[in-house]
Amino acid sequence: MPLIERHEAEAPNEPVLVVCLEGWIDAGLAAATATASLVEAIAPVPYATFSGDDLVDQRARRPRLRIDDGVRGEIAFSEPAVLVGADPLGAGVAFLIGPEPDYRWRAFADEVAELAEELEVRLVVGLGAFPTGVPHTRPVRLAATASDSTLARQVGFVAGSIDVPAGVGEVVGAACTAVGIPSVGLWARVPHYVSGMPYAPGALALVEGLAALSGLVVDTDELRASAEVTRRRVDTLIAESEEHAALVRRLEEQSDDGFEEGGVLGDLQGGEPLPSGDELAAELERYLRGDG
Numbered sequence: 368m369p370l371i372e373r374h375e376a377e378a379p380n381e382p383v384l385v386v387c388l389e390g391w392i393d394a395g396l397a398a399a400t401a402t403a404s405l406v407e408a409i410a411p412v413p414y415a416t417f418s419g420d421d422l423v424d425q426r427a428r429r430p431r432l433r434i435d436d437g438v439r440g441e442i443a444f445s446e447p448a449v450l451v452g453a454d455p456l457g458a459g460v461a462f463l464i465g466p467e468p469d470y471r472w473r474a475f476a477d478e479v480a481e482l483a484e485e486l487e488v489r490l491v492v493g494l495g496a497f498p499t500g501v502p503h504t505r506p507v508r509l510a511a512t513a514s515d516s517t518l519a520r521q522v523g524f525v526a527g528s529i530d531v532p533a534g535v536g537e538v539v540g541a542a543c544t545a546v547g548i549p550s551v552g553l554w555a556r557v558p559h560y561v562s563g564m565p566y567a568p569g570a571l572a573l574v575e576g577l578a579a580l581s582g583l584v585v586d587t588d589e590l591r592a593s594a595e596v597t598r599r600r601v602d603t604l605i606a607e608s609e610e611h612a613a614l615v616r617r618l619e620e621q622s623d624d625g626f627e628e629g630g631v632l633g634d635l636q637g638g639e640p641l642p643s644g645d646e647l648a649a650e651l652e653r654y655l656r657g658d659g
Contacts, residue, residue: 370421370471370478376414378486379451379459383581384543386493388447390467391534394557395566397496401573402464404590409460411452415482419446422468422475447475449482454584461486467535475535476542483543491543491550492577493536496569498562502618503601507572512537512552514544521580522553553577558618561601567593 387402419425423445433440447465454460468475483491493512501508511522540550553576555569571590578585605611 370418370474371482372416372418374413374415376412376451378414379453379461380457381487381489382451382459382461383577383583384449384461384463384483384486384488384491385577386463386491386536386539387495388463388465388467388534388536391536392495392497394496394498394555394559394562395564395569397555397557397566397569397573398494400565400567400570400590401494401577402462404570404574405460405577405585406450406462406464408586409452409454411450411460411462413448414451414461414486415449417447417465417468417475417478419444419466422447422470423466424469427469428466449479451486455586456584458583459486460583461488463539472535472538473542476538479539480542480546480548483548484546488543488548490581491540491548492581493540493550493552494573494577495534495536495552496555496557496562496566496573498559499556500618501556501558501622502615503558503561503568503598504615504619505622507568508556509572509576510554510556512540512554514540514550518549518551518580522551522576551580553580560614561597565597567597570594 385402385405387398389399393399425444428445430442430444432442445466447463447468450462450464452460452462463479497510509522511519511524513519513522513524537552540552544550553573555572557566557569567590571587571594574585574587574590577583578587605615
């Protein structure tokens with residue numbers, strides 16, 4: 368059985384392929400929010416659908432059943448798909464969205480690469496976000512996982528060598544690079560203490576990074592307004608606790624000195640003990656729910 372079913376949508380002209388598959392690291396839902404904003408603005412149409420039966424564990428990602436007055440209706444299965452459209456100036460855009468496959472990653476990536484060749488994709492851009500020791504009071508910076516050093520330098524990167532678990536988006540990027548299409552993952556560095564709640568500044572950074580890298584025209588007014596609201600709400604809560612304010616000040620000092628603590632914030636040396644990111648995150652979540 369083939370992994371892919373093509374639809375009758377017209378192929379855009381030399382599109383950028385934006386990859387955002389659910390199920391991998393997405394601190395603050397930055398990638399999901401960025402993708403949703405782009406899809407809403409561009410209104411793409413289905414170009415191809417991948418077989419969920421062959422790629423997705425349906426017990427882990429159960430389909431959604433619609434019931435009307437006790438009568439079973441549509442059953443919606445979750446499956447990866449490629450949507451196509453264009454920005455306001457007519458530049459082509461394609462989206463690879465849906466669940467990250469549970470099976471057959473290499474076959475899936477090869478199918479995507481073949482489809483990217485068919486569409487004459489000029490650049491593959493993956494979106495993601497990871498939690499790290501940065502303050503919310505500074506602009507969100509991006510880090511790259513790129514097919515070449517030129518792309519990595521355009522975005523910015525974490526210096527040095529490290530082995531990390533990979534998402535299927537990176538496998539797709541590598542497969543596309545193998546057939547001659549440059550690829551880059553854009554990763555928003557999200558403050559670890561807000562990574563468990565929607566963080567619009569991270570989404571805004573991803574959309575702006577995509578636009579700068581690809582030349583796409585994207586309206587960011589709504590995301591920018593949401594990012595400002597988010598920052599003000601976090602400011603309000605942190606101002607109520609000297610301990611939390613001290614944590615943010617320490618992170619600001621590290622950020623301004625060019626130092627970031629990767630992953631979960633470690634033991635900060637000097638001064639009084641500071642609250643962990645978990646404690647601050649829990650208070651932020653209570654505050655945003657209206658329980659604080």
